[in-house]
Amino acid sequence: MWGLGWGPPTGALTLTALAEGIRSSQGPPLGPSSTGPPSEAQEPGAETELQAQTLTDSEAEPGDRTPDATAGRGPRPSHRAPEPAPEGPRQSSWEEGALSDLALYTAACLEEAGFAGTQATAVTLSSALEAHGARLEDQVHALVRGLLAQVPSLAEGRPRRAALRVLSALALEHAQDVVWALLPRSLPPDRAAAELWRSLSRNQRVNGQVLVQLLWALKGAAGTEAEALATRALGEMLAVSGCVGATRGFYPHLLLALVTQLHELACGVHSPDSPKAWAPSHRGPPHSHASCTVEALKALLTGDGGRMVVTCMEQAGGWRRLVGAHTHLEGVLLLASAMVAHADHHLRGLFADLLPRLRSANAPQRLTAMAFFTGLLQSRPTAQLLREEVILERLRTWQGDSEPTVRWLGLLGLGHLALNQGKVRHVGTLLPALLGALGEGDARLVGAALGALRRLLLQRRAPVRLLSRELQPRLPPLLDDARDSVRASAVGLLGTLVRRGRSGLRVGLRGPLRKLILQSLVPLLLRLHDPSRDTAESSEWTLARCDQALRWGLLEEMVTVAHYDSPEALSRVCQRLVQRYPDHMPGFLSQTQGYLRSPQDPLRWAATVLIGFLIYHVSPRGVNQELLKSLFQDLGQLQSDPEPAVAAAAHVSSQQVALLTLAQGRRRGPRLLRLPRRPARSVRPAPLYTDSPFQRRSLAGRWGCSGTH
DSSP states (O other), X not given: OOSOOOOSOOTHHHHHHHHHHHHHHTSSOSSSOOSOOOOTTSOTTHHHHHHHHHHHHHHTOGGGSOTTOSXXXXXXXXXXXXXXXXXXXXXXXXXXXXXXXXXXXHHHHHHHHHHHHHHXXXXXXXXXXXXXXXXXXXXXXXXXXXXXHHGGGSOTTHHHHHHHHHHXXXXXXXXXXXXXXXXXXXXXXXXXXXXXXXXXXXXXXXXXXXXXXXXXXXXXXXXXXXXXXXHHHHHHHHTSGGGHHHHTTSHHHHHHHHHHHHHHHHTTOOOTTOOSOOOTTOOSOOOSHHHHXXXXXXXXXXXXXXXXXXXXXXXXXXXXXXXXXTTHHHHHHHHHHXXXXXXXXXXXXXXXXXXXXXXXXXXXXXXXXHHHHHHHTXXXXXXXXXXXXHHHHHHHHHHTOSOHHHHHHHHHHHHHHHHSTTGGGGHHHHHXXXXXXXXXXXXHHHHHHHHHHHHHHTSTTOOHHHHHHHHTTTHHHHHTOSSHHHHHHHHHHHHHHHHHHHHHHHTTOOSHHHHHHHHHHHHHHHGXXXXXXXXXXXXXXXXXXXXXXXXXXXXXXXXXXXXXXXXXXXXXXXXXXXXHOGGGHHHHHHHHHHGGGOSSHHHHXXXXXXXXXXXXXSOGGGSOHHHXXXXXXXXXXXXXXXXXXXXXHHHHHHHHHHHHHHHHHHHTSOGGGOOOOOOGGGGSOOOOOOOOSSOOOSOTTTTSOOOOO
């Protein structure tokens, strides 16, 4: 086509002569001409001089090249199509077949030429494309399409590897044009495109330039098909181990770009080929935009030694959370926690990249940065990059935000900050925000505040007395909260508080903590039967802490109640409580009475049985008639309960109330007719309850009790 007789390849000399022949066949040179074809005796730098001469010629005509045609420039405008349209007759004279022939011929030369031939390849291809007189980027697109068409037909081994090196040589000079030429072919099932991306990734001289161009594509085409294509290409490149070194210069930036992209997709900005949901457990190659992003993120982490981060995310369901519309930020927090534990060498760079994003006008970018910032506060060295006062002020500012999600992240950040040694001196700043959040309507905010308070209690000099006083009016209502997660967290916080204050309780400390325990005792006993497994197990753990602190000696009985719904064990618990706290019996009974109207069958049954045993063990003087009358009425209504077990238990407990009322009447009879004083319980038969039909879901043997349900 260019008036040259192509013969057998002769190495670098053939490539250089080919470049000169192309120029001479096109008429006058575009710039200062070369001194002629080099000979075998030519100095080693001659080929480099020829390459520099070619680049000088290309810069002499700015109209033939776009201003951003080198590898280090920014993204193409998002409205530009990835494949440029032909431009009249000039494009028609330059057929893809001829370009494919040039690529294959050059590949054949590379088999002989080695490193010198690789350098000459860039000169040859650039000369051929520029000599045509059309836009250089259009010709690069045409040549890449030719390679895509020819590579699948090449035999495995040296021919195919040589052809792939042609693309790398071209990308060395025109990385941006090569990237944008390959992107439209990056969706499956085009295996040739995937092979070309991997070949670029293996070439240490060009993989960094190509990765930069793909990162620009991600930033400049948010939510478009080009972004999905760039993500898939990134996944192909990052899966190659030779690409690890190229990512180190901008690893944090690339990681944040991928995670932010998942947030944008979760918010509804999807590319045309992307479904709105994807399950990481699905078999086969992923095809959606979100799945490609997750796979690219996994490849980035794994390639840099973060395999444990990937494993932690899989075990915790973090990948599924990252792609969820309402769980994305939870996934970001899990990712940050995993990186704190297993990839701390990147935390400083991530922290530095996050700071400017915290004030971004783009909501997905800002919230993702906030979640990452919050998670990284778990790392003490990372948190020390900023002064404590600066971090606290930022988190307190988030507490005043109108968006509940921002307030939630701020509370989590306060909790993470409380874990760091020495931060307990900021308790005056932490407590008002945490205690105020306990009254929030959003379960995430209440849970975050409870978690932060529990972390605060883990400090060596935790303010146990202050927290006991502040939590006494706030914590008991949360033990009966309708939200399962809030109940479980509130019960766990109480257990932690008791464990930290048990030394004071053992020496007879009578203060807010003892009052809080007695105020919460009935809810804890009944929550052993909570339908929520987390709440039931948390109640069992907290009761064990209370038994240890107050020396009740009821650990075995409480464990038996928790795992077997044993009426006999519950009877022994009630007997001990009546002996230890006789003055609190009216309060215990009133509290239990409130659970008789619970919508949950296990709680109604447990409350009914608890009332029966408390009434059986209490003395006639310990309960007033008004309370007994109220209990008798409520238990009478429960005898028609739709749940047979509840109705049967209510019948037995109402008999105990009637017997205690009768015993009170006998004690109020004429003085001369009184019988000799005997224990009040001896004249009343013990209540007999059938086994509970509500099987406990907590694990047998957790507290040293063996057996099965």
